[in-house]
Amino acid sequence: MKHILPLLVLLLPCGLTMAATLEEQGLEIAKEADRRDTGFDNYTSDVKMILRNKQGQESIREIRSRTLEVAGDGDKSMTIFDAPGDVKGTALLSFTHKEGPDDQWLYLPALKRVKRIASDNKSGPFMGSEFAYEDIASQEVEKYTYRFLRDDVYDGMDVFVYERYPVDKKSGYTRQVVWLDKEHYKQRKIEFYDRKDVLLKTLVFNDYHQYLDQYWRAHDMFMENHQTGKSTRLIQTNFQFHAGLTDRDFDKNSLKRAR
C-alpha cells in the first residue's frame, strides 16, 4: 500500500489530462458547430409531422415556426399550430436560456388565455409525437457537457462522434450520442438514452439545404422510438431567413395576435 499511493498520485494528473482532453474536444466541436450557425438573426419555416404508431396508423401535425436569435442567450421561438383542427390557432412562445429553465407561454385561442407552462415538462412529448420539447428547443452549447468518443465514417462522410450529457436534471435523458459531419458540422444522427441509460430513440437528419451560403437546415428529420415502435417524421419546408422578425414578434402581445 505504501508504494501504491505515490504511484497513484503520479498517475492521477495523467488520467485527468486524458479526461479533460476528451471533454474539451467534445466541447470544442459543439462550440464550433454553434459558431457556424451563429448570425442567422431570424427565420421562419413550415413544419409537418407525421406520427406513426406501431400498427402503422398515421396522424398529422402542422405548425408554423418562427425563430429569433438572441445575442448572449438562448433563442426565442414562436410555434403556431395549424393541425389537428381542435388546436388550430394555439400558439407556443418559448424563451430558451443558456442557463436555468426556459420560459414558455401557451396561448389558448378559444379562451383568449395565455398560460404559463411549468418549465419542468421538457421531457414530455411535443404534440403527442416522438419529439420531446427538449428535442425541438434551441440547442444551446451550455445545456450539455460533452465527451468526444471517436472519429468515424457515417453514410460515406467523415464524422465526429461525441456524447453530450444534459445539465438539467429534469431532462428525460442520461446522455445523447451525436454524429456530426466534419465538413459542415451538421448533425447527422443522435441516439437518445433514457434515464435508465437504455437506448430510447434515434434521430436521423436528412435532406440538408444551405441558406444564405452558411446555415444548414435538415428538411427531413426521422425520430424512431425503439421502446414503443412509434416514429415521427418531421418535414420542414419553406425556410425564410432574415424574415424581418424582431423582439416584438416574440412577446405575449404577438402571441395573442397569432392566427
Next chain:
Amino acid sequence: MRTPCKLASALLLFPAAVLQAGEWRGYVSGEWLGFLEDPAYADQHRSYLSLAAEPEYFHEWHDGSDLFTFKPYALLDQYDAERTHADIRELSWDHAAYNWELRAGISKVFWGVTESVHLVDIINQTDQVVNLDGEDKLGQPMLKLSLIRDWGVVDLFLLPGFRERTFPGKEGRPRFAIPIDADSVRYESAAEEWHTDAAVRWSDSIGEFDIGIAHFYGTSREPRFLVEPGAVNPATGSIDHLTPYYEIINQTSIDLQAIYGSWLWKLEAITRSGQGDRVNAAAGGFEYTFVGVNASQLDIGVIGEYLYDSRGDELEPGKALSGQPFSLSPFQKDLVLGTRFTLNDVNGSELLASVILDLEGGGQSYNIEASRRIGNDWKLSLEARGVSNAPADSTLASFEHDARLRMELARYF
C-alpha cells in the same frame, strides 16, 4: 390634407383588402345534456339536445401587422328559448406597431390565472347559458390601446355599450330556483346599457412572475338581483322571477402567478365598490405537475385553490321582498381540490376532476371533464357535474337535483 386623404382611401380600400384572401376556421358541435333525476321545477326536462357553431374568418395584411377578425356564434337548444341565441363574438380590426397596438370593434379579452373562478376577468360579459363554467363570453365592443414598454404593457380600454348576462329560461336546466328574467333588467345608470365603461391594466413578466394590476370603472358584469313588486304573486306571496340589477362599480384587481419548476403559484384578488358594501374577493392556490409519471408519458397535475368572497348568500325572503338588491354569490370560504391527467398521447386525451368544498355553509360540488380527439378533425368531450349536501337555504341547493352528464362532439374545420 394628406392624412385625411390617406385615411379616406384606407377606409374605402379596407373592405376590398379584407374580402381578398382570408381564411375560415372554427367548429360545429352537437351536445347532449342528460340529468340523472327528475327536474325540480316545472317546465324542465330530463334530456336536452343542442347544436352550436362558431366559425371564424380572419385576414391579415401588411405582414400581419393588420388583422381583421369576424367570429359569429350560434346555439340552438331543443327546449330553452333563452339558451338558443346568436352572438358576434368578434368583429374587429387589430393594428400592431412596434411599441403600441390598437384594437377597434367587438372582441374578447381574458385576464387571470386561477382555474376554478375568474374573478379579475371583467371586460367581457359571461355567456352563462352555454356552460356554467363561466368561460364562454359575449363579444364586447371596445377600443383598446396597448402601450408596449420595457417596464410592461399598459392596456387602455374604452368600452362603449354593455352586454347583459345570459340566464337560462324557465325550461332551462340547471337554473336557479326562481327564474332570472333576462328581459326585465334594471340599471343604476340613466344611460342604461349605453354607459361607456373604461379600464386600464398594467401587466408584465418579470423572471418567474407574471403580474397584472387593473382598474375598471363602469357597469358591473356581475349583477345583483331585485324582486320587483310585480314579480310577487299577490295570492301566494311566491316570487315569480328575479330581475338582474346592473350597478356602476369601481373594481381594482391584481393577478399574480409565479413559477418554480413544477410549481405554479396563483393569486387573483379584487376589491369592488358600488354594490352596497365594499366587496372583497380572492382566489389563490397552486398547481403542481408530476411530469412523466412512472417513466410514462402521463403528466398528473394537482390543483388546490382557496376561494374567499366577502359577499354572503343573500337570498333571504325578507330582504328580497323589501326590494333591496342582493347578490347570489356561492363562494364565501371554499376549498377547491382537483387533479388533471394529461396523457400526452396522439389523441390529446385529458381529464380534469375537481371538487369545491364549502367550508362555511357545507355542501360540495363535483366536476369531471374529459376530452380526446377522434381522427384529425373531431373532438369528443364528456362532462359530469353535481352537488351534494347543500344547505337548504343556499344558492347551491337550487342545483341539488341537477346531477348531469354532458357529451359534446365537435367537428373542426
